[in-house]
Amino acid sequence: MSFTLLKTVLKKNWTLLLIFFGVLTMYMTIMISMYNPNDMEALTSMLKMFPPELMKAMSFSDMVTDLTSYLASWLYGLLMFGFPMVYCIILGNRLVAKMVDNSSFVYLLSTPNSRVRIIITQGVYALASVALLFAALFGVGVLVSSFMFPNTLDISAFFRLNLTTMLVNMVVMMISFFFSCLFNETKLSLGFGAGIPIAFLIMNMLGGASADAEILKKLSIYGFYDGVEIVRGAKVWGVNLVYIAAIMILFTAAVLVFRKKRLPL
Amino acid sequence: MIEVKKLTLKYPSGKGVFELDFSVKKGEVMGYLGPNGAGKTTTIRALLGFMHPNSGSCTIGGLDCSSKAPEIQKTLGYIPGEIAFLDDMNGNEFLRFMHDMRGTKDTDRQKQLIEMFELDPKGKIKKFSKGMKQKLGIITAFMHNPDVLILDEPTSGLDPLMQNRFVELILREKAKGKTILMSSHIFEEVEKTCDNVLIIKDGRIVKESDVQTLKNSQRKGFTIKPADIASASQLLQNAGFEVCNTADDAIEVFVTGENIDRFIKAAAQFTILNFDVKTQSLEDIFMQFYGREGK
Known part of the structure; x- marks a missing residue:
């Protein structure tokens, strides 16, 4: 870890984080404000007008009545995958491949810092920024709910929901980061670093839409858990551990691959 | 180092x-x-x-x-x-x-x-x-x-x-x-x-x-306008110099540093109307290497 580098990376990338935090805060606030504890029936009946396959693809559950499950279904079923995914793809590519592609990485290596040290610093920033994003969103959720519907949000369940969602997004972050370390060209780094997470998201949606394709959801990293189930008290420690293992494996692989490879600088 | x-x-x-x-x-x-x-x-x-x-x-x-x-x-x-x-x-x-x-x-x-x-x-x-x-x-x-x-x-x-x-x-x-x-x-x-x-x-x-x-291996090029081109070429060639005819009335001879004296003495044997020195730059020497083996 190099703190000088970490500081510089933060300075260069905090606006990106802020933009995504801003957009997700907006969605969170709108979603919470749309919740009507007395009128979930109306919402449910409105949902019935849409084809049930579409609703399932979006992971929207019509069984929810409480605020926490409502958020788990409506916000954490798709939006909290899709938007952070875009963030992960952009940041992952920026941290390594883009700098190698435009040769500016040479200046990081023109210092007495090893490749491993530099890549670990970049990776730590990537993970820390995702952690920060979800910590902040958790805070926003708690604050906005307590302001609009005091004592309605199950904070402990909402925390567990955010924790697992954060972990799956960290896996996505590390997928993008790994390909950013593997390839010297932005084109390839983005191709794989974006392609694979998008494929997982599509698999999750298709798998949700039809019982025949359910296997797709099971194979997608997004489909390892059900947000509404977490809120209802389901234990997902196994899933969390799988995510943590995936994060560590991808991070290690990224460092190893970068340590050995030829850099066209 | x-x-x-x-x-x-x-x-x-x-x-x-x-x-x-x-x-x-x-x-x-x-x-x-x-x-x-x-x-x-x-x-x-x-x-x-x-x-x-x-x-x-x-x-x-x-x-x-x-x-x-x-x-x-x-x-x-x-x-x-x-x-x-x-x-x-x-x-x-x-x-x-x-x-x-x-x-x-x-x-x-x-x-x-x-x-x-x-x-x-x-x-x-x-x-x-x-x-x-x-x-x-x-x-x-x-x-x-x-x-x-x-x-x-x-x-x-x-x-x-x-x-x-x-x-x-x-x-x-x-x-x-x-x-x-x-x-x-x-x-x-x-x-x-x-x-x-x-x-x-x-x-x-x-x-x-x-x-x-x-730099020592730099060759100097001498452009000479002799009164009688044929005999001048002959004389220089006999002395072991490379002679090229650049124009109808002039010849060019390339000489490395250590042969200058011999060249001047050989050239003293015939009548010279005009005389010019072209110095080969370091660049010309590099160019020889740049071009070589390429073809």
Whole structure:
């Protein structure tokens, strides 16, 4: 870890984080404000007008009545995958491949810092920024709910929901980061670093839409858990551990691959 | 200080450098010359540890360039052939960043260099002209007072005044005993600064020589307008000189340094109407090597 580098990376990338935090805060606030504890029936009946396959693809559950499950279904079923995914793809590519592609990485290596040290610093920033994003969103959720519907949000369940969602997004972050370390060209780094997470998201949606394709959801990293189930008290420690293992494996692989490879600088 | 032994670094395209063998001693300034695509930058990539060689080895100060790159960097200054800085920084921020990353103690030398090259490091680097970026690259490479300098076309984009400043800087560093490997296309710069030159072509070293010997091997061309062209040619050819007929009434003879006296004495035997000397520049000598083996 190099703190000088970490500081510089933060300075260069905090606006990106802020933009995504801003957009997700907006969605969170709108979603919470749309919740009507007395009128979930109306919402449910409105949902019935849409084809049930579409609703399932979006992971929207019509069984929810409480605020926490409502958020788990409506916000954490798709939006909290899709938007952070875009963030992960952009940041992952920026941290390594883009700098190698435009040769500016040479200046990081023109210092007495090893490749491993530099890549670990970049990776730590990537993970820390995702952690920060979800910590902040958790805070926003708690604050906005307590302001609009005091004592309605199950904070402990909402925390567990955010924790697992954060972990799956960290896996996505590390997928993008790994390909950013593997390839010297932005084109390839983005191709794989974006392609694979998008494929997982599509698999999750298709798998949700039809019982025949359910296997797709099971194979997608997004489909390892059900947000509404977490809120209802389901234990997902196994899933969390799988995510943590995936994060560590991808991070290690990224460092190893970068340590050995030829850099066209 | 810099040792390259049987270094081979191949690209998938089949290009690269092959079986390079050379060394740069402490306090020596080595010019590294060759046409575009000959393998200069590839050699430098191996020296900086950006690419691990297929076979052979290179070391700087006894440290292996691939495995000990961070340690080597403590005493190494590098100017990349194609300079790209970190986006969105201004010049001062970048210099401070490099300073902190290296853990350098003082900024006196940085200030001196900024003055020497008349750089205004305030604005965004993105908006810098090519020459200004090059100046920033030079300052970055020299500001931590490194013992070894690897410079890839260090003066590209600089105006003639700044090119001279750069030559001054190199000479000053050389006087301090710094070891320098410098690739360049500017022969005047090489002539002024380098002790020795390496010429690389198609990934192989085709010539290694000191600049003085290279200069001695310079041939002078004499254009002579004799009264009687046939007998003059005959006389010179008998004396063992190479004679070309350049015009109807003139001949051209190329003579190396040690044969000048013999040539003058041979030419004294016939009547000369006009006489002209053409000096072959160092550039012409390099051109011989650049062109050779290519076809």
